[in-house]
């Protein structure tokens with residue numbers, strides 16, 4: 001449904017990803033895991049269509065463009081939370097992206113936004129300015145915007161960061177339900193335990209795809225070592 005073939009991404013002279021080939025399927029909850037600077041966010045941005053002209057090929061659901069079918073949830077800290085909008089406004093942005101220029105949000109859009117805010121547990125905060133939210137509440141608002149958009153492909157960059165354990169459970173259950181409803185869910189995370197518990201597809205990345213498969217296939221000492229072992233100079237096995 002979604003994937004890349006032989007993808008290489010360079011930022012100037014720095015190679016962030018090299019020769020990456022991986023597929024993400026509808027109905028699957030996938031976790032992309034790796035150390036800092038491994039290229040995880042870069043992979044997600046390519047899938048979201050946000051990096052122009054990557055080297056290699058990117059596949060989408062036939063007949064769709066990324067703008068139509070992808071809901072991308074960036075890392076929370078990359079957003080401007082001082083922007084003067086409410087929780088409701090942010091969730092509605094999930095719909096307005098779909099409306100086109102000439103249509104105002106209608107009753108159906110308001111219904112979808114209300115349902116998304118209910119599902120993520122922030123409906124009662126809908127009139128609040130987004131600058132006045134806690135980290136966990138902000139993450140829920142981003143998820144509400146994603147749900148309101150109703151994309152088939154959900155791409156989330158570290159959605160568990162800054163979220164308390166009880167809320168993490170709720171978020172993971174929510175994402176699992178989205179996959180069970182037939183969406184492709186791809187999450188970048190540092191939390192191996194949560195990924196093993198909730199996901200049916202793990203991708204270990206360290207500039208290259210180190211391993212790709214079910215948690216049982218992927219989660220071996222050899223693969224973990226190859227993904228995470230870092231010397232003091234920052235060189236990793238993947239670079240060897």
Ligand SMILES: Nc1ncnc2c1ncn2[C@@H]1O[C@H](COP(=O)(O)OP(=O)(O)OP(=O)(O)O)[C@@H](O)[C@H]1O
Pocket residue numbers: 011012014015016034035036037038039040041042043
């Ligand atoms: N716009 C950019 N310009 C230059 N280098 C970049 C840019 N974006 C990312 N990089 C570099 O590319 C590499 C991969 O970055 P990326 O953000 O994909 O890593 P990541 O695995 O998501 O890391 P983290 O876990 O720290 O978020 C890093 O070395 C990073 O410094």
